[in-house]
Amino acid sequence: MGNSMVKSQLDDVRTFLGGTVSRLEEFLNETTLSQLQQEKPGEDLYYKGILSGLRRLLVNCEENLETCQIILNNEIFHKGAAEKTLYRVYHQCIEEYFSPKSDRWFEDSRAAYTGRNSIKFHGEVPDRIVQVLKNLEANFQTFREELEFYETDYRTKMMQSK
Template sequence: MGNTLVHTQMEDVKSFLEKSVTEFETFLNQTTLSSLVQEKTSGSDYYKILLSSLRKLLVYCEEGLDSCQVILKNDPFVKGAAEKILYRIYHQCIEEFFSPSSDVWYEDSRSAYTGRNSIKFRQDVPDSVKAVFKNLESSFQQIREELEYYETDYRTKMIQSK
């Protein structure tokens, strides 16, 4: 891929991460475990894990955003470093959004064909949580489609270098 295309993708990902970080921060700064329990009285243990997973995802997005900002400020633009950062963002941010290591929610891939949101929660969650995911899911899906190239390209490069 040419430098211009990678640079443009890096700028797109930076904008996406800025939006995501803002959304996650706003939600997490305004939400407590007790407020979730007040909203929906079941599952406070589940809500603890859910909030923890969202904080982890926020940290990954913040780190990715910081990396994008550093790479974009570099003159000259270093394509190899940018590709490595985009690969890491794909694995840490995008994959964690759709399939978190805590397994608190999951992606129902069949939902993509029906036009519904694909994120499904293991237990019933308050509407405020659903709203965060609804607001971000299409952006995460779009960036995932753009960055899938780095998944296959990076693996190909690793195999060829052996």
């Protein structure tokens, strides 16, 4: 892929991550465990795990956003660094959204065919949690499709360098 195409993609990812960070920060800054319990009484440990998963996603998005900004603000564009960053965004942000390490929610892959949201929870959760993930899903789906190339391309390059 040419430098201008990779740079354009990195710029799009920067915009996507900026919006994601903004939404997650707003949600996490305004939401408490006691508010969640008032909205829908549930298991504290489960709610804490969901909030922890969202914080992890936020941190991953923030770190990758910063990296995108640094690469794009450099006088000389480093295509290799940009491609590696896009690969990391795919793994640390996109995959973390659809399949978090905490396993508090998961992707129902069949939902994409029905036009429904693909994020499902293992237990009952307050609507505000459902809404925040629902509001992010379309962009995560879009960038998942756009960045899958870097997943296979980067792995291929790594295997060839051995």
